[in-house]
Amino acid sequence: MRYAIVIEKAEGNYSAYVPDLPGCVATGATVAEVESEIREAIVFHVEGLREDGMPIPEAASQVEYIDVAA
Numbered sequence: 001m002r003y004a005i006v007i008e009k010a011e012g013n014y015s016a017y018v019p020d021l022p023g024c025v026a027t028g029a030t031v032a033e034v035e036s037e038i039r040e041a042i043v044f045h046v047e048g049l050r051e052d053g054m055p056i057p058e059a060a061s062q063v064e065y066i067d068v069a070a
Helices: 031-051
Strands: 006-009 014-017 025-028
Touching (some): 025 031
Antiparallel strands (some): 014 025
């Protein structure tokens, strides 16, 4: 599976979430750490859905960057 993630700079750390997996979040001191943590969170989240007999959401979000003049 391949899910889009969003990483945001917070005060003193980074946070990440998965738009296609509501409630799947992670934090870390660095971008590399939050990427590792969100990867683990995704696995844990999907395993929990399976154990509960719930459907696994398809990856549907897209990530694009838009350039704008300042």
